[in-house]
Every structure is written in C-alpha cells, then in structure tokens.
Amino acid sequence: MALWAALFLAVGGAGRAEDAPGRAPAAAITPETVRGLRLVSTFRTGNPQAHVASPQVAGDRLLVFTPFPHTLFALKVEAGHLRVDWTFRPDGNRMVEGVACCGLGLPGPAVAGDRLLLNTLDGHTIALDAATGRPLWDVPSAAVPRGETLASAPLVAGDRVIVGTAGDDFGIRGRVAALEAGSGRPLWTRFSTGSDQDVGIGPGFAPFYDRDLGRDAGVTSWPPGGWERGGGSVSGTLLHDPELGLVFHGTGRPAPINPDQRPGGNRWSSGLFARDAATGAARWFYQLASHDLHGVSGTGPLLMTDRDWKGVRRKLLIHVGLSGYVYVLDRVTGEVLSAEPFVPVNASRGVDLATGALLRSDNKTTRIGTMTRDVCPSLTGPVTPGGAALSPETGLLYIATSRLCMDIEPRPATYMQGTPFTGANLRAKRPPNGSLGALVAWDLAAGKPAWTIQEDLPVLGGPLPLPGGVVFYGTYDGYLKAVGARDGRVLWQEKLASGIVAAPTFFTAPDGAQYVSVLAGQGGALGPSAGLEVDARDATAARGLGNVLRGVPPPEDGGGALYLFALP
Amino acid sequence: MKRRAALVMAVAMLVGCQREQRDLRLDPPVAAALDQVAPTANGIGGAPPDVYVALGGPYESNAYNLGEGKRLYTWFNCKGCHADGGGASGPALMDGWWRYGADPVSLFVSLRDGRPNGMPAYRDKLTTEQIWQLVGYVQTIGMASATTAAPSRNDEMQSRPAENRAPAAADLPTPPSR
Numbered sequence: 001m002a003l004w005a006a007l008f009l010a011v012g013g014a015g016r017a018e019d020a021p022g023r024a025p026a027a028a029i030t031p032e033t034v035r036g037l038r039l040v041s042t043f044r045t046g047n048p049q050a051h052v053a054s055p056q057v058a059g060d061r062l063l064v065f066t067p068f069p070h071t072l073f074a075l076k077v078e079a080g081h082l083r084v085d086w087t088f089r090p091d092g093n094r095m096v097e098g099v100a101c102c103g104l105g106l107p108g109p110a111v112a113g114d115r116l117l118l119n120t121l122d123g124h125t126i127a128l129d130a131a132t133g134r135p136l137w138d139v140p141s142a143a144v145p146r147g148e149t150l151a152s153a154p155l156v157a158g159d160r161v162i163v164g165t166a167g168d169d170f171g172i173r174g175r176v177a178a179l180e181a182g183s184g185r186p187l188w189t190r191f192s193t194g195s196d197q198d199v200g201i202g203p204g205f206a207p208f209y210d211r212d213l214g215r216d217a218g219v220t221s222w223p224p225g226g227w228e229r230g231g232g233s234v235s236g237t238l239l240h241d242p243e244l245g246l247v248f249h250g251t252g253r254p255a256p257i258n259p260d261q262r263p264g265g266n267r268w269s270s271g272l273f274a275r276d277a278a279t280g281a282a283r284w285f286y287q288l289a290s291h292d293l294h295g296v297s298g299t300g301p302l303l304m305t306d307r308d309w310k311g312v313r314r315k316l317l318i319h320v321g322l323s324g325y326v327y328v329l330d331r332v333t334g335e336v337l338s339a340e341p342f343v344p345v346n347a348s349r350g351v352d353l354a355t356g357a358l359l360r361s362d363n364k365t366t367r368i369g370t371m372t373r374d375v376c377p378s379l380t381g382p383v384t385p386g387g388a389a390l391s392p393e394t395g396l397l398y399i400a401t402s403r404l405c406m407d408i409e410p411r412p413a414t415y416m417q418g419t420p421f422t423g424a425n426l427r428a429k430r431p432p433n434g435s436l437g438a439l440v441a442w443d444l445a446a447g448k449p450a451w452t453i454q455e456d457l458p459v460l461g462g463p464l465p466l467p468g469g470v471v472f473y474g475t476y477d478g479y480l481k482a483v484g485a486r487d488g489r490v491l492w493q494e495k496l497a498s499g500i501v502a503a504p505t506f507f508t509a510p511d512g513a514q515y516v517s518v519l520a521g522q523g524g525a526l527g528p529s530a531g532l533e534v535d536a537r538d539a540t541a542a543r544g545l546g547n548v549l550r551g552v553p554p555p556e557d558g559g560g561a562l563y564l565f566a567l568p
Numbered sequence: 569m570k571r572r573a574a575l576v577m578a579v580a581m582l583v584g585c586q587r588e589q590r591d592l593r594l595d596p597p598v599a600a601a602l603d604q605v606a607p608t609a610n611g612i613g614g615a616p617p618d619v620y621v622a623l624g625g626p627y628e629s630n631a632y633n634l635g636e637g638k639r640l641y642t643w644f645n646c647k648g649c650h651a652d653g654g655g656a657s658g659p660a661l662m663d664g665w666w667r668y669g670a671d672p673v674s675l676f677v678s679l680r681d682g683r684p685n686g687m688p689a690y691r692d693k694l695t696t697e698q699i700w701q702l703v704g705y706v707q708t709i710g711m712a713s714a715t716t717a718a719p720s721r722n723d724e725m726q727s728r729p730a731e732n733r734a735p736a737a738a739d740l741p742t743p744p745s746r
Binding site (some may be wrong): 094095096097098099100101169360371407409411413416418419420421422425427511529530531532535536537538539540541542543546559 | 642643644645647648649651652654655656657658659660662663665667684685686687688693725726727728729737742
C-alpha cells in the first residue's frame with residue numbers, strides 16, 4: 001500500500017489523495033537539510049520536444065516517458081547512478097503531430113501492481129509488464145484522422161481502466177471509456193454531448209443545481225448537429241474515489257471557440273461529472289460555464305480531501321479551474337462550497353453559490369468579428385492538469401500558475417475533419433499587474449493565498465510538496481527550486497540546462513536512499529504549447545503565446561534530460 | 569478633342585481589362601495542366617507545369633490571387649495549425665526555414681498531397697487553382713525579398729509584420745499589440 005500511495009503521488013494529479021495512507025516518508029528533506037542537496041546523476045532522453053510528463057515511480061524503477069514519438073524508459077538507481085533497465089517504443093502514427101493542439105507530450109503511465117497502463121498521443125492504450133516492458137495488450141482509444149488524441153494518463157479504478165479523449169481544438173465529440181484492466185476489453189463509453197443515453201444520464205442522475213437538469217440537453221442546448229462536433233473533451237485529470245465508487249472528470253470547452261456558431265447552453269461541455277465507476281452512469285454534473293465564452297473548460301486539476309468545512313466533516317473535491325478559480329465542491333452531491341480566484345480574473349465576477357452560475361462580466365463577452373481586449377485569464381489556461389498538489393502536513397494547496405490575459409477575436413470556423421475547428425484569433429497579454437507566473441500556496445478554508453512566489457515566466461513545472469516541509473518546483477528559465485512549505489522562503493535552487501515544464505518527483509531507492517528527480521526539457525522557444533519550429537514575431541503563434549514570450553531567449557538545448565538529486 | 573479623350577479612355581480601359589482579366593473558373597484543360605507538377609522523387613523541389621510558366625507565374629505576382637490565397641488560408645483552417653505563420657501544431661511558415669523546400673513546386677505538393685508528420689492533404693478540398701493561390705500567399709508569409717504585389721490589408725487582429733512589409737524574415741520591429 002505504501003508503494004501505491006507513493007506512485008499515486010507521482011502520477012501528476014491522477015488519483016492524488018491528500019490523506020492516502022502510508023505515503024512515502026521523505027521527512028529527511030527538511031528546510032534545514034535541503035541546502036545539502038546535490039546532483040548525483042543525469043540521463044538524456046534524446047527527444048527534443050517539451051517534456052511535460054513527470055518522472056514516475058514503479059517499484060524500484062523510475063519511469064521516464066518522452067513526448068511523441070514516445071519512448072518509455074524504465075531506469076534503476078544503483079548507488080546513485082541511473083541505469084536503463086528496459087525501454088518500450090510503441091509504433092507511432094506521425095500524422096498525429098498536426099492534431100496535437102498543445103505539444104507532443106502527455107503524462108506517463110498509471111501503475112497497477114505489476115502492470116503499467118500507458119496512453120499514447122496517437123490514441124493507443126497499452127498495458128505493459130512493469131518488470132520487462134513487454135506489451136500485454138494494445139487497444140485504440142482515439143482516432144487521429146478525426147482529430148482525436150490522448151492527453152492524460154489512464155486511471156486505474158479497481159479492475160477497470162478509464163481513458164478520456166482530447167481534441168477540443170479539432171471539434172471532436174468528447175468521451176470517456178472504461179476498459180477491463182486484464183484484457184483491454186471495452187466495458188462502457190460515455191459522451192460529453194448528445195442524447196441522455198449517450199451521456200449516461202438516467203434515473204440515478206441528481207445534479208445539485210436545477211440548471212443542470214433537462215431532458216436530452218446534450219442535444220437541445222446546441223444548434224442542430226452542433227453536439228456532434230461540440231468538443232467537451234475528457235483531457236484533464238481523472239480521479240477515482242473507491243469508497244464512493246465514483247470517477248470524477250472534467251469536460252473540455254465547447255467547439256468552436258466562436259460562440260456565435262453554437263447558441264445555447266452547450267451541455268455537457270465545460271463542466272465536471274461524477275460517474276459510477278462500474279457503469280459510467282452520471283451521478284451529478286456541474287456546469288462551470290454555460291455557453292462558455294472564454295475557454296473555461298473543466299480540464300484543470302482535480303484533487304480530493306476529507307476535511308472539516310465550516311464545522312462539518314465533508315468529502316471535498318477540489319477543482320483548480322481554467323476560469324481562474326479554485327472550486328471547492330462536496331464530491332458526494334456536487335454542491336459548490338467556494339470559488340475564489342487564484343490568478344487575475346476579469347472575464348467573470350465570481351460564482352453565485354446559490355445557483356452555481358458563473359457571473360460573466362458584461363464588458364468581456366466575446367462576439368464574432370469583435371475584438372475583446374485584456375480578458376483574464378487567457379484561453380491557454382492558468383494551470384496545467386498536473387499543476388496542483390495538496391500537502392497533508394500544511395493543509396495548503398500548491399498551484400503552479402500562468403498569469404496570462406488575452407485579446408480574443410472570434411471569427412467563423414468551418415468544420416473539416418482533422419483540421420482545427422476553433423474560429424478565434426488569440427493573442428496572450430500580460431496581466432494588469434504582477435508577473436507572468438507564480439507558485440501559489442492556497443489556503444482552501446480562507447479562499448486566498450497563504451503566500452505567493454512571483455516568477456517572471458509562467459510556472460509549468462510543479463509543484464511537489466514533501467512531508468518534511470519543503471515544496472519543489474521548476475521554472476521556465478530552468479531553475480529547480482526548493483521553498484519552505486509554510487512560508488515560501490527559497491531555500492535552495494539549481495540551474496539546469498533547459499526550462500522545466502513537468503513536476504519533480506520524489507523517489508526512495510531499494511537501499512533507502514532518497515532522491516528528488518526532475519526532467520528539464522522545455523522544447524522550443526514557446527515551450528509545450530507548440531513544436532520546435534515557432535516564430536514568436538507572430539503574436540498569434542502557439543495560441544497567442546508568441547505575444548508575451550517573444551523576448552524569451554530559446555534554450556540552447558531544449559531536449560529532455562533527467563536530473564537526480566540526493567542529500568549527502 | 570472630346571473624341572480623342574474618349575479614345576484614350578477606351579484604350580486605357582481595354583489595357584486595364586487585359587491587365588486584370590479574371591475568369592470565374594479556370595478552363596478545365598488549364599486547371600488540369602496546372603496540376604501537372606513534376607516533383608523530384610523525395611517530393612522536394614521539381615519542375616512546375618509548363619502552363620504555369622506560360623502564364624507567367626500568376627500566383628506569386630498578382631494581388632487578386634494573393635488576396636484569395638490569404639482568404640483561403642483562414643477559411644481552410646491553415647490558421648489553426650500554422651497561426652499567422654508563426655506556428656502552433658504545424659511549423660512556422662515565416663521563419664525562413666522549410667522542411668520541404670520553399671519553391672512553388674514543393675509548396676504545391678505539401679498542400680495537395682500533405683506531408684507525413686501531420687500536414688493534411690488538401691487534394692479533395694481545394695481546386696488546383698486554389699492550391700496555387702495558397703502557394704503564392706504562403707510565399708509572401710516567408711518572403712525574404714520585397715515583391716511588387718501584396719495581398720489585401722489585414723482587417724483582423726494584427727499579429728505580425730504585414731506581408732507587403734518584406735523582407736519579413738528580417739528582424740523587423742514587432743507590431744504593436746495594444
């Protein structure tokens with residue numbers, strides 16, 4: 001069990017439970033000792049793209065999963081040295097490179113006992129023998145010609161594996177499926193749009209807010225046929241609560257971005273689902289934004305914790321939203337208990353807790369042919385799916401944030417299978433005040449930061465809180481930093497060869513030695529949101545990041561390199 | 569006097585007409601001939617069709633065709649993958665660096681047949697003439713030298729140095745983003 005919990009921690013959000021019992025003891029790394037951390041070994045992956053998958057722990061192996069075309073390396077640490085135990089290189093469909101909206105990387109495998117379950121960018125779900133890397137089964141989960149990709153790790157829920165598809169930028173019809181873990185046999189598939197039957201809405205469906213009711217709303221809240229290419233990808237965190245028998249997942253934004261092409265509430269996009277893990281039937285749904293105008297999307301981090309909330313013990317679901325709010329929900333009922341901004345927000349004025357409605361700002365609505373300026377946050381999102389972690393020791397939620405705003409100008413979009421179905425010109429902007437990124441330590445009960453560390457550039461590498469009272473994170477300009485978990489004081493830092501865009505990982509070797517490992521590898525000048533060949537003189541490059549990251553010098557070598565640090 | 573002015577005007581109009589003569593649709597034989605590129609075995613470079621040369625390379629130098637190319641670039645979703653030339657899931661087209669060659673034949677083949685690492689084939693979506701119009705426009709995005717023709721002005725979000733401000737590949741000051 002100890003192993004399991006340690007693994008969960010490393011999966012970048014998937015199944016991360018604050019109070020998972022028997023979490024690996026890493027108390028040796030404390031604010032006092034951390035200064036002694038030193039580099040003991042490095043390993044180059046040979047892949048030049050942005051490495052967004054955190055290294056993972058599987059027993060006594062450290063797994064490194066490269067961006068597409070993928071290689072999965074299983075490394076062993078022996079007396080402080082990294083040695084390749086086995087590698088796995090799935091065949092790849094290179095056409096996927098065009099339809100991967102946001103870089104070629106995705107989180108690495110889920111670990112289930114002696115098996116690994118791996119999603120590939122080009123749509124395969126593969127089971128591997130963890131000891132040898134030998135494939136056991138390989139099933140298609142996403143169709144590249146339709147613009148579908150996989151962007152998140154599979155979730156192991158008992159003897160089932162849950163997989164969601166990505167591709168909101170390509171007008172896919174989002175879906176989530178369960179496979180039998182032993183064989184890969186499909187068990188159920190539920191869609192994010194369409195008829196109640198397709199969506200899994202039946203007698204057991206009981207949303208907390210009345211606005212989330214309505215017969216076949218996944219069809220009727222769209223213009224005719226719009227739901228068939230309406231987005232709602234299941235590309236963010238998947239979370240399993242074995243006690244409740246529920247799986248939680250978000251749904252992506254509606255497609256296209258141009259709102260005037262999809263009048264209506266666009267159910268069940270930009271929301272959160274709780275589903276029965278056994279059948280996929282929906283238990284509750286909460287729409288974060290009805291007729292989403294700004295890419296609110298439900299694909300931000302999801303975490304769970306059980307706490308006293310205003311004097312009552314509650315099972316909480318935390319959603320770090322792309323709308324810029326940290327949502328605290330009751331995960332049994334779907335009630336929103338709190339929603340407070342963790343980055344600059346002006347697209348909305350808050351969430352009405354009585355109705356669950358996102359209160360839009362009148363001066364930031366978007367309309368076809370009209371440029372709306374300085375809308376915060378930007379559609380590129382203030383946080384990545386693995387960008388938040390809870391610490392049971394401090395009770396704080398640590399969030400790696402991008403503090404970006406945008407100019408957005410919707411334009412007509414034509415649906416052509418396998419090409420972008422977006423319909424918006426986008427240009428990222430600096431926030432009204434402060435820097436482009438920050439590490440935020442969030443106090444859930446207070447609904448505000450306990451402390452904040454401003455970074456010049458978006459923070460995409462982290463965080464990793466350890467029980468000894470230290471939080472690690474990596475910056476876009478290539479620093480691995482260790483800060484005090486309670487006060488945010490910088491205790492230690494080390495400059496690496498390239499920007500860090502994946503969370504660091506804690507690892508205990510069989511001999512008891514403790515390590516902190518981190519992958520550096522930002523890819524091209526604009527990082528994980530584009531390929532290597534970008535030209536930031538175009539403000540709209542990489543979904544508008546060109547406009548704010550233009551002056552950032554490209555890394556000399558943005559390729560992947562694993563660094564292993566240890567205490568003396 | 570009046571008559572002479574009328575004559576001058578008539579001649580001017582005729583000349584003007586000739587300069588800007590446009591068919592609603594290409595002659596089918598011309599369209600078919602325009603598809604006859606002879607790329608090299610690796611799909612990079614090669615000979616343009618004879619008729620392309622005979623027509624005087626009308627897709628690189630004619631403002632109307634460039635304007636059409638620019639319109640098609642948005643309409644056929646090139647923009648979603650390549651942005652305004654700066655790149656996203658597709659590579660930048662304005663950085664002066666080409667995976668498959670910057671000459672018209674390489675570009676034509678890139679668009680018509682697609683490329684293996686994620687460039688969809690537009691063979692069934694665009695006419696031969698539209699592909700050539702796009703080729704002309706793509707050349708203006710990555711242009712390293714000034715030409716006499718430019719596509720129409722950008723009425724949408726300003727994102728980069730305008731096409732007629734060649735050489736785009738040089739380090740021009742970036743457009744204001746306010």
